[in-house]
Every structure is written in C-alpha cells, then in structure tokens.
Amino acid sequence: MTTASASTPTRTRDEIIALDKRLIWRPYTRMDTYIRDTQPVVARAASGIYIDDMDGTRYIDGNGSWWTNIVGHNHPHLMAALVESSRRLTHCTFAGITHEGAVALAEKLLPLLGPSFARLFFSDNGSTAVEVAVRMAYQYWRNVGRPQKCRFVTFEGAFHGETLGCASVSGVPVFHAALGDLVFDAVRLPSPARCAEAEHPDDALAETFRAAEQLLQERADEIAAVIIEPLIQGAAGMLMYPPHYLKRLAALCRQQDVLLIVDEVFTGYGRTGAFLAQHQAEINADITCLAKGFSGGVLPMAATAVSQRVFDAFLGSAEKTLWYGHSFTGNPLGCAVSLATLEVIQDQDLVAKSHAAGQRLQQRLDVLAKRFSFVRAPRRYGLVGAFTLSFGDDARSNDYLDDAGWRFYAAAKQHGALLRPLGNVVYFVLPLTITPAEVDALGDIVERALATAFPQAI
Numbered sequence: 376m377t378t379a380s381a382s383t384p385t386r387t388r389d390e391i392i393a394l395d396k397r398l399i400w401r402p403y404t405r406m407d408t409y410i411r412d413t414q415p416v417v418a419r420a421a422s423g424i425y426i427d428d429m430d431g432t433r434y435i436d437g438n439g440s441w442w443t444n445i446v447g448h449n450h451p452h453l454m455a456a457l458v459e460s461s462r463r464l465t466h467c468t469f470a471g472i473t474h475e476g477a478v479a480l481a482e483k484l485l486p487l488l489g490p491s492f493a494r495l496f497f498s499d500n501g502s503t504a505v506e507v508a509v510r511m512a513y514q515y516w517r518n519v520g521r522p523q524k525c526r527f528v529t530f531e532g533a534f535h536g537e538t539l540g541c542a543s544v545s546g547v548p549v550f551h552a553a554l555g556d557l558v559f560d561a562v563r564l565p566s567p568a569r570c571a572e573a574e575h576p577d578d579a580l581a582e583t584f585r586a587a588e589q590l591l592q593e594r595a596d597e598i599a600a601v602i603i604e605p606l607i608q609g610a611a612g613m614l615m616y617p618p619h620y621l622k623r624l625a626a627l628c629r630q631q632d633v634l635l636i637v638d639e640v641f642t643g644y645g646r647t648g649a650f651l652a653q654h655q656a657e658i659n660a661d662i663t664c665l666a667k668g669f670s671g672g673v674l675p676m677a678a679t680a681v682s683q684r685v686f687d688a689f690l691g692s693a694e695k696t697l698w699y700g701h702s703f704t705g706n707p708l709g710c711a712v713s714l715a716t717l718e719v720i721q722d723q724d725l726v727a728k729s730h731a732a733g734q735r736l737q738q739r740l741d742v743l744a745k746r747f748s749f750v751r752a753p754r755r756y757g758l759v760g761a762f763t764l765s766f767g768d769d770a771r772s773n774d775y776l777d778d779a780g781w782r783f784y785a786a787a788k789q790h791g792a793l794l795r796p797l798g799n800v801v802y803f804v805l806p807l808t809i810t811p812a813e814v815d816a817l818g819d820i821v822e823r824a825l826a827t828a829f830p831q832a833i
C-alpha cells in the first residue's frame with residue numbers, strides 16, 4: 376500500500392490532475408470545460424511572489440492567491456510561528472478556554488485599526504467575517520430597542536462573500552443570480568466606483584452621493600447599516616473610487632444614526648497604501664471585517680472588529696448575547712500566524728516601504744496604456760493595479776472578444792505569471808514585500824503576454 380502525503384508526493388503530475396478532475400469540485404469553475412480543456416498548475420511549493428509547479432515551472436503569483444498573500448509566500452517569520460505553535464497547541468475550543476496567542480493578537484491589532492475599535496470577534500474567512508458583521512448590526516438595533524431598523528444598504532457591484540447573509544448584501548449578479556429568493560432583500564445604491572467611467576466623474580460621484588443622502592434622510596428609521604468595500608470594489612473588476620466619498624458616507628451614517636460596516640477583507644493590511652483603506656478616508660467604521668492578509672494568507676482566519684458602542688449593546692441579558700461562533704473560532708495556529716504577520720508588517724514598516732513598489736506598478740501601468748491602445752482605464756491603489764481590455768470605442772465595452780481576459784491569462788501563464796482576470800479586467804494584487812525589480816519582471820511578462828494574446832490589435 377502506498378501512503379500519500381503532500382510533503383512526499385507519490386504520484387506523478389498527470390496522476391494528480393486526473394484524480395483532481397475525477398474527484399474534486401472546484402470553486403468558481405465551470406466544471407465541464409475545466410475537465411475537458413484545462414491544464415491546471417500543480418503547485419509543489421511557493422515562496423515570496425512565486426508559485427512553483429511540479430513540472431519545474433516557476434510562476435509569479437500576480438493575483439496574490441486570491442488576494443491573500445500579503446508578506447510573500449512562506450515568509451520565514453510566519454513559518455516559524457506556525458511551527459512553534461503547532462508543537463504546543465494546534466486547536467482548542469474558544470468557548471470557556473482562551474490562550475496567549477489570541478490575546479496577544481487582539482492587543483497588537485486593535486490599536487492599529489484605530490481609536491474606535493474596542494473588540495475583535497474571530498472567525499475563519501472573509502465571508503464569515505462579514506456574516507458576523509451583518510448579524511451584529513441586525514441584532515444591535517434589536518438589543519437597543521429599535522428592531523424596525525433591520526434593513527441593509529449596499530452598493531451595485533459590491534462583493535462581500537458567499538454565505539447567504541453576504542450574498543444578500545452583495546451586488547455582482549454573476550455570483551449570486553442562481554440564489555433567487557434564498558437571499559434577503561437589501562437596498563442598493565449606485566456604485567461610487569462606477570463614476571470613474573462617467574464623462575464627468577466628479578459630477579457623477581456627487582450625484583451618487585446625493586442618492587445615498589436622500590435614501591438615508593428618508594429611510595434611516597428602517598436601516599440597520601450601510602456596508603461598503605472601501606476605495607476598491609474588488610470582485611466587480613477592481614473598480615476604484617476616491618477616499619472623500621467614504622469620508623462623506625461615514626459622516627452621513629453618523630448623522631443619520633445608521634451603522635457603517637467597512638469590509639476590509641480585501642483592502643486591509645496595507646493593500647491600498649495605508650494599514651486600512653478606511654484610514655485613507657480618515658474614518659473609523661462601527662464594524663470592520665478582516666480576513667485574507669489577516670493571517671498572512673496562510674490559514675483560514677478572520678476577525679470582525681467593533682466599537683465599544685456596538686459591543687456594549689450585547690451586554691446585560693441572555694437574549695442580548697451574540698449566539699454565534701464557529702468550531703475553529705480563535706484557532707491557536709491561526710492566531711500565531713496572524714500575530715506573526717502583524718509583527719512583520721510593523722517591525723519592517725512594510726506599508727510605508729511598499730510605496731516604492733506601488734509607484735513602479737503605476738509607471739508600468741502607464742507604459743502599458745501608452746503602448747497598447749486596448750489597455751484602458753489603468754488604475755491603482757497601493758499594490759493593487761488594474762486595467763480593462765477594451766477593443767471598441769467605448770472604454771466599457773468589449774466588442775472584440777468576450778474572452779479577452781482569459782486569452783490574456785493563457786498568454787501570461789505561458790510567459791510565467793498567473794493573472795486570473797475578472798471578465799475583461801486584468802489586475803494585480805501584490806504582496807507588500809515585492810521589490811520594484813520584481814514589479815518590473817511582472818510588467819515585462821504582461822507586455823509580452825499582451826503582444827502574444829492580441830497580435831492583430833497592436
């Protein structure tokens with residue numbers, strides 16, 4: 376009998392792919408065409424910005440493994456923390472038991488989030504971090520005696536995760552269209568991030584804000600919370616909007632006594648150039664969701680941070696308690712690696728240091744837009760960059776080929792980078808540790824891949 380383990384592979388690459396295609400149901404994947412056509416990467420190892428295939432090919436992980444990689448794959452400090460914790464304590468329930476890793480993490484993180492955050496609630500991924508936030512906001516108003524404030528306001532194009540609560544407050548139709556009435560009804564505002572595409576972006580943004588203002592002025596009595604992705608609507612296509620919109624929205628929520636949930640699952644931990652994207656708008660939300668980079672992208676670990684006001688509303692009786700949790704809440708390995716992530720970010724001043732690589736990314740985006748007429752709307756915050764592939768007169772349309780993003784993906788893979796697109800949007804989510812030289816290496820690959828994928832359009 377052969378015993379299989381990930382560290383000592385006993386199968387060939389082809390055998391692994393065959394088994395994968397026979398036994399596994401993949402995320403966000405059309406399975407019939409995957410099984411028929413796709414040759415997946417078979418990861419053997421990862422370090423820094425790279426993922427190594429079993430066949431010896433090294434790829435730049437240009438999307439940061441679904442936006443999780445924040446300090447480089449297999450960072451030695453994170454690995455050491457993981458090994459050390461695994462020798463002592465891998466898991467215990469977080470009900471009735473606590474441990475040093477959890478309190479050390481909370482003690483280090485809360486001040487970095489900002490003065491209004493008083494408590495952390497741990498869970499295990501971005502969706503649960505948001506699900507907790509939605510439940511907290513809903514129950515908050517019941518607990519303070521205003522149960523009629525029970526509706527949620529979200530934005531067109533928002534993405535907050537995959538549980539039914541998250542899907543209800545999301546607005547990217549492709550992901551949740553199949554759910555029909557299974558999700559609850561949220562109130563949807565026009566997206567501030569879409570305004571960049573308008574002929575007069577500033578006017579469009581002002582108009583969009585007026586819609587928010589009108590809604591809250593008229594209906595604050597029935598609204599529990601507004602939930603928003605700060606500065607970037609990620610899944611909608613890395614659509615970006617200016618901090619002042621968020622700042623005004625926060626003031627509006629405060630004025631109308633509506634809770635503000637800022638979902639930093641993607642943007643947190645320095646992605647956009649500050650530790651939290653909301654810091655760029657000089658605000659602190661009532662509730663903030665953290666995941667992905669929270670554990671350095673190493674383990675499923677997340678947190679929902681709340682203000683004292685929110686926490687206090689859950690005190691005083693059994694009925695007011697948040698009867699919610701998960702088996703792996705506060706997992707010791709997750710806490711250890713999350714604390715190590717913060718240590719690396721803080722001790723090495725990574726957020727500030729990452730600005731040089733961010734600027735190089737901007738330069739490369741500008742060059743691409745100059746060289747290729749079909750590279751439109753180059754945009755960036757911190758180490759998140761994107762452009763839209765568009766072959767018509769209208770920068771929003773994609774009349775050349777609907778599968779342009781995937782054509783690009785195939786060419787980029789051939790040249791050595793993994794850059795899964797969002798429709799016709801090509802984007803980059805890079806770790807804070809990336810160097811300007813590595814950004815250049817990626818930029819060179821992207822240039823070659825665009826020329827390979829669209830020769831007739833050059």
Ligand SMILES: Cc1ncc(COP(=O)(O)O)c(C=O)c1O
Pocket residue numbers: 500501502503505534535536537604609610638639640641642666667
């Ligand atoms: C803003 C935002 N919130 C929540 C989620 C859900 O996170 P997870 O995939 O870890 O459940 C995502 C995922 O991309 C996200 O971008």
